[in-house]
Amino acid sequence: MSETVRYTVDEGVATIRLDRPDSMNGLDVATKEALLEAVRRAATDETVRCVVLTGSGRAFCVGQDLKEHISILRSSDAGSLFRTVEEHYNPIVTALATMHKPVIAAVNGVAAGAGASLAFACDFRILTESAGFNLAFTGVALSCDTGASWTLPRIVGRARALELLYFPRTIDAAESMELGLATQVVSAGEFDIEVGTLARRLAEGPTMSYGAIRRSVEFSAGHSFAESLEFEASMMTLTGSTEDHHNAVSSFVNKEKPTFTGR
Numbered sequence: 001m002s003e004t005v006r007y008t009v010d011e012g013v014a015t016i017r018l019d020r021p022d023s024m025n026g027l028d029v030a031t032k033e034a035l036l037e038a039v040r041r042a043a044t045d046e047t048v049r050c051v052v053l054t055g056s057g058r059a060f061c062v063g064q065d066l067k068e069h070i071s072i073l074r075s076s077d078a079g080s081l082f083r084t085v086e087e088h089y090n091p092i093v094t095a096l097a098t099m100h101k102p103v104i105a106a107v108n109g110v111a112a113g114a115g116a117s118l119a120f121a122c123d124f125r126i127l128t129e130s131a132g133f134n135l136a137f138t139g140v141a142l143s144c145d146t147g148a149s150w151t152l153p154r155i156v157g158r159a160r161a162l163e164l165l166y167f168p169r170t171i172d173a174a175e176s177m178e179l180g181l182a183t184q185v186v187s188a189g190e191f192d193i194e195v196g197t198l199a200r201r202l203a204e205g206p207t208m209s210y211g212a213i214r215r216s217v218e219f220s221a222g223h224s225f226a227e228s229l230e231f232e233a234s235m236m237t238l239t240g241s242t243e244d245h246h247n248a249v250s251s252f253v254n255k256e257k258p259t260f261t262g263r
Contacts, residue, residue, distance in 0.1 A: 002034035006056075007041065012049040012203035012262070013196075014042040021057025026065035027114060032088035039092055043099035049262045050202040051099070052195060053122060054106035055115075063113025063136065085145050089114055093147040097121040098218065100211030102202045106195040107131045107182075110170070117146030120155060123214065124183040124198060125176075128191045132172045133181055135164050154221065155180050206244045207262035212236075 006017040016038045018025035027035070042051045055061050064084075096103060096118065105111075105122035112134040119125050119133070135152070137144045144152075144165055153161040156179050164171070176182040186194045202210065212235035220228040239245055243263045251258035 002030070002037075004028075004031040005034035005038050007038045009045070009048060011200065012047065013052060013199045014045065014048040014050070015052045015054065016042060018055045018061050021055075021059070023062075023065060023067075024057070024059035024110070025055040025061040025115070026067075027061065027063060027088075028065040028068045029084070029088070031065075032084065032092065036088060036092045036095070039095040039099075043095050043101070046262075049101055049205075049207040050199050051096075051101060051103045052106050052199050053096070053103065053118065054195075055108055057109070058130075059109040059115075060105070060107045060111040060131065061115025061118060062110060063115045063117075066140070089117075089146045093118060093121050097147065097151075098215075100215065101207055102210045102214065104195065104199055104202070106191070108191065110134065112136045114146040117144070117148040117151065120151035120181070121147050125181065126184045126186065126191070126195050126198065127173045127176060127182045128188050129173050129185060130188065131176075131185075132170045133176055134170045135168045137168065138166060139168050150221075204260060206239075206242075206248070206260045208242050208244060209239050212239050 004018065004020050006015075006019050008015050008017075016035070018031065018035070020026060020031060039051075042048050102124070103122040105119035105125045107119055107125055107127045109128070109131050110133075111119045111131070113136040116133045116135055135144065135148065148165070152164065156164070160179065171179065171181065173182060173185045177185050184194060216228070216232050216235050219231045223231070244258075244260045248258040248260070
């Protein structure tokens with residue numbers, strides 16, 4: 001894929017690993033372009049039934065690479081700094097949040113700024129005990145991006161979201177669990193095992209069912225109750241026609257454990 005974003009697929013699980021450990025997986029332009037390519041690839045690959053987003057070294061992702069940011073800010077092309085939101089961050093998080101398959105953020109260390117926002121767009125966030133989140137935007141006098149204004153209030157509520165965004169601080173793993181920012185907190189020694197266990201469970205599950213539920217939850221956030229019921233009905237019709245549904249019903253009748261193929 002690239003020198004800074006590793007992409008692998010194993011038994012239906014696509015792992016996208018940010019690999020700039022010396023920069024705490026900061027997002028420079030090359031990395032953002034490679035990450036967008038990787039997320040889109042995972043979203044469209046029919047053999048991929050679950051996606052894991054993680055980082056290398058001691059950080060998950062600290063967001064924008066500020067060294068590159070300063071260099072561009074002082075150049076004659078300073079305007080390109082903020083085009084990156086529309087050109088990179090928005091497409092990345094959109095692909096991540098709307099793909100029709102489950103996504104896990106394996107938060108191996110600090111997730112700050114856009115890095116935290118990327119994690120919030122995932123369905124599950126497994127943290128090591130040393131990991132944490134920091135909504136660092138106002139620390140450099142910027143607004144939030146990468147979907148944080150949408151995802152964070154839906155996780156912790158509007159008032160708490162504003163507090164965390166206005167006054168950035170490191171939210172450790174224990175508090176992240178209390179706030180609902182973390183799905184699970186595990187020791188460093190158990191981290192890979194727990195991420196792998198959840199990823200395999202999802203990859204072996206009814207992929208189209210997961211995707212339909214994901215789409216229904218997202219749709220309901222911006223539509224009325226009646227519209228959401230109508231969309232649910234369309235998703236029920238969609239999943240009702242799948243091989244997985246028909247096989248699962250037969251397995252239930254025969255008192256057997258169903259095997260899902262994602263079709």
